[in-house]
Amino acid sequence: MKKLLIMMMSVFFLLNIVHFTVKADDDHDHKKYKYYKGDWGDDDDDDDDYDDDYDEDNEHYNNERTDNSKSITSQWYLWTRMAGTAKGELPFSEPQNMTFQNNSSKKQLSLYCIPMNGELFIPGKSVGEFLGAKASFYSASRILELNMNDTELIFRVDTNVSYENKIKTPIPARAMFFNEDVYLPISVVANGLGFSIKWDTEQQVIYFQEMNN
Numbered sequence: 558m559k560k561l562l563i564m565m566m567s568v569f570f571l572l573n574i575v576h577f578t579v580k581a582d583d584d585h586d587h588k589k590y591k592y593y594k595g596d597w598g599d600d601d602d603d604d605d606d607y608d609d610d611y612d613e614d615n616e617h618y619n620n621e622r623t624d625n626s627k628s629i630t631s632q633w634y635l636w637t638r639m640a641g642t643a644k645g646e647l648p649f650s651e652p653q654n655m656t657f658q659n660n661s662s663k664k665q666l667s668l669y670c671i672p673m674n675g676e677l678f679i680p681g682k683s684v685g686e687f688l689g690a691k692a693s694f695y696s697a698s699r700i701l702e703l704n705m706n707d708t709e710l711i712f713r714v715d716t717n718v719s720y721e722n723k724i725k726t727p728i729p730a731r732a733m734f735f736n737e738d739v740y741l742p743i744s745v746v747a748n749g750l751g752f753s754i755k756w757d758t759e760q761q762v763i764y765f766q767e768m769n770n
Contacts, residue, residue: 631729633677634754636744640727644675648756659687660766671740676730680738681712684746688765694739701732701739703750710749714739721749 631642655670666687671678681701685692690705699714711720714734719726728745747754747765755764 631675632744633675633742634744634747634756636728636742636748638726642729647672647675647677648758656760656762657684657687658762658764659689660764661689665762669736670743671735674730676742676744678730678733678740679743679746680736681732681741681746682738684743685710685750688747688750688752690750699734699739701741703746705750708750710746712739712741712745719745719749 630645631637631639632645633647650672652669652671654667656665656667658665664687666683668680668683681703682692682694685701685703685705688705690703692704693702694700695702701712703710707722709720709722712728712732714732717728717731719728729742733740743754743763751768752765753768755766756762757764
């Protein structure tokens with residue numbers, strides 16, 4: 558009986574340590590983004606404020622459809638950083654595993670892609686790391702941060718707004734959480750980190766090429 562009691566107390570103690578560690582990490586994650594004008598707060602109440610703020614941001618970008626943007630057709634492989642552009646055709650129409658090649662490293666990777674609403678969604682963390690970026694995903698706040706050279710890209714699930722080097726920038730579709738990753742339009746991740754995109758129809762491969770090479 559005494560041994561059982563000791564075991565139960567030990568389990569309780571360990572669970573409290575884990576809870577405290579996760580809560581501390583979450584608080585740290587939120588505080589890290591204070592410079593985003595309160596969009597990402599450091600407590601649960603601020604998360605509600607964030608949702609309201611970002612609903613306004615999303616509506617702002619969706620309503621920011623000028624005559625110029627309406628006349629521009631955005632392609633899945635280019636991040637125009639404009640809201641309200643028309644959508645071009647995608648290379649395929651069904652979700653599937655696709656092969657990617659980084660022309661800088663010559664490495665290949667197979668990842669699950671989702672074509673939807675004129676955009677090709679890819680797992681942002683996985684592709685970011687494949688291209689050489691340092692990727693951090695904060696599960697409590699569902700924020701993805703990509704850092705490469707002098708570029709910082711930050712996204713949050715269920716928003717169509719990114720922070721590109723601390724500048725609020727529209728992305729062509731809402732980020733979504735799927736298969737333990739933040740799925741984003743491929744153009745945003747690749748172009749944002751300095752890579753162009755090429756689709757090889759015959760080989761069924763998507764190539765990433767550094768723009769400065």
